[in-house]
Structures are given as structure tokens and as C-alpha cells.
Amino acid sequence: MIVGEAPFDDEARLAALQRLAILDTPIEQPFEKIVTLVRTVLAVPIATVTLVDRDRQWFKAKRGVEANETPRSVSFCTHTIQQRDPLVVEDAEADPRFADSPLVAGPPFIRSYAGVPLRTPDGHNVGSLCAMDTRPRRFSPADIGILSNFANIVCDELELRLIAQSDHLTGTLTRRGFVEQVEREIARSTRYSRPGSLIILDLDDFKSINDGHGHAVGDAVLRHAADVIKSTIRPSDVLGRLGGEEFGILLPETGEREASLAAERIRYAIDAHRVRVSDGLSLHVTASLGVAGLTAGVTAFADWLQAADSMLYAAKQAGRNAVRPS
Secondary structure: OOOOOOOOOHHHHHHHHHHHOOOOOOOOHHHHHHHHHHHHHHOOOEEEEEEEOOOEEEEEEEEOOOOOEEEHHHOOHHHHOOOOOOEEEOOHHHOOOOOOOHHHHOOOOOOEEEEEEEEOOOOOEEEEEEEEEOOOOOOOHHHHHHHHHHHHHHHHHHHHHHHHOEOOOOOOEOHHHHHHHHHHHHHHHHHHOOOEEEEEEEEOOHHHHHHHHOHHHHHHHHHHHHHHHHHHOOOOOEEEEEEOOEEEEEEEOOOHHHHHHHHHHHHHHHHHOOEEEEOOEEEOOOEEEEEEEOOOOOOOHHHHHHHHHHHHHHHHHOOOOOEEEO
16 A cells, blocks of 8 residues: 555556556657656666556556566556555565566566656556666665656656646547547457447537527536536546537446446436526536447447447437437
């Protein structure tokens, strides 16, 4: 556990990692520059920006390592993320936690390790910035200070990246950020043969709200709807604003039947809560939702969106304020 804090909660940590929407993304230069600097300044052959997923550690940036990911069970970083302070291992062969690890006995032949947790503003260690050597080594306090400063830069970059993907009005993901998250979930679910579902939600008669009450009231309705959805879905679910009054909700590890029940809970919650937009004005808002499970025919976001959109159209045709699964 992290010293002086609540017990280690890996589910909450994984949810925080998912919110960053960074797993399995392409190379990005800010992170590449950091691992290059770590390797140069600390004179180590191996440096990584490592993100620790449920069953794997994935390298956002790397030097001196061929693999893009390795099992979490044999990693050094799974220990790093469970504490607040840096983890330093001077000789892995002499440490019973790591002596039998294939990362020590085989490529990349790690003998010494220093890792600083990558901590989000809400207190979750999503990974670590690592410096590793192929020989036993003592990392000095100055070395750890340098690595910690670089880790702070990585955390700043993660936050800047997230801000760029956040819708300023509702606090949800932008369309771009949501699409990236969905594409990654399609790849993950296909790879591991896991279920997933997509909900597309549209606020009913939203144009009449804008036309009748003005855009400021329309913005208040959008914020209210987003807040209601956030309070209804699970931490592992992903909410994005696709444009205008349309939202997308990604439900990993969820079949279509369970997703339909979740969509009904969202519909009911929006219907049950009037939007108070001023002291003398509150509005009754409803939503229509289309649900589509992940099928073999879905290979990209556009495929999944089309399936869920057709169900949304069916919900609208049924009279609105309705849920329709595929």
C-alpha cells in the first residue's frame, strides 16, 4: 500500500489509467525525449515510460527494450506503483522479489532498477518512469532526484494530453478522445475475445431548448446531462461528447443485455431530474439511446457507431425518451 494513505485500490487506479486514454497509442515526441534524456543523463542503457494495466505493463516510450509490453506479474513497476516513494533495486539477482524474473534472467537482463511512480492529481499511480542497468548499480540521491524531476514532467505531459482531449463545456472526452478510446477497446476486446458495448445518446428536442431559451440555457442542459450520466455509469465506463447534444458511452467488459439495462438507468435518471437553469426556470429533459454490442463485424469506430446510431434512430422513431438495443 502507499505509505500513510488508504489501502492500495487497483480498480480505482485502473479507472484513472483508462481516463487518461493513453494505452496503445502511437509514439509521441514529448515522452520519447524524456526517455532519451533519462538514458543520457543517468548513463543507463534502458529507460522507459511504463503504464501498468491490469495484466501487463505497456511502454509509452522506451530505450533499450525491444518489447512493447511485458506481463505485469514479472514486472518491477507493479511494485513501484504500490508505494509513494521511488523503488530502487541495486542488484535484482540478490532481491528475492526479482531474482527469478524472466526480465532479469533473460532480455533485457535487468540487474539494477530505479522507478518513480507516475501519480495523477487524484492520487493514483498509473505507472512509473524507469531507469535500468544491466549491471549492479547504486543510484545516488542525486540520481533519484533527477529521475523524480523527469517523472514530474511525464505527469505534466499526461495531464496536458488529457486536457487537450477534454470537452471544455461538459468535462467529458472530446469526440477525438472518445474515438481513440473506442478504437483501443475494439483492439483489446478482439485480441482477448472480450465483450463490449457502445451507447449513443441524444437529448430529445434540444434545438427547441436553444431556440426557445438561448444558448446559455442549452449549455446548462448539456452540463446537467453530462453530470447525470457520469453519476450513473461505472468508473471503468467512458463518456464522450460526440457533437452538439450527442454523447457516446463505452462500456468495456459488458454484453449488450447488461448495456441495455445501463442505458435504461441513464434514460430514467435524465428523465427524473429537471434541469434548474435559473431561480424561476427548470426544464424537463429526456434522452433517446441506441445500444450496440461489439460483434465480429466491428473493426473500427465507424462500424460500431453506425450500429448504435441505427438503434438511436429506432428509439427516436418510437417516440423518443426510449432505449433500443440492436
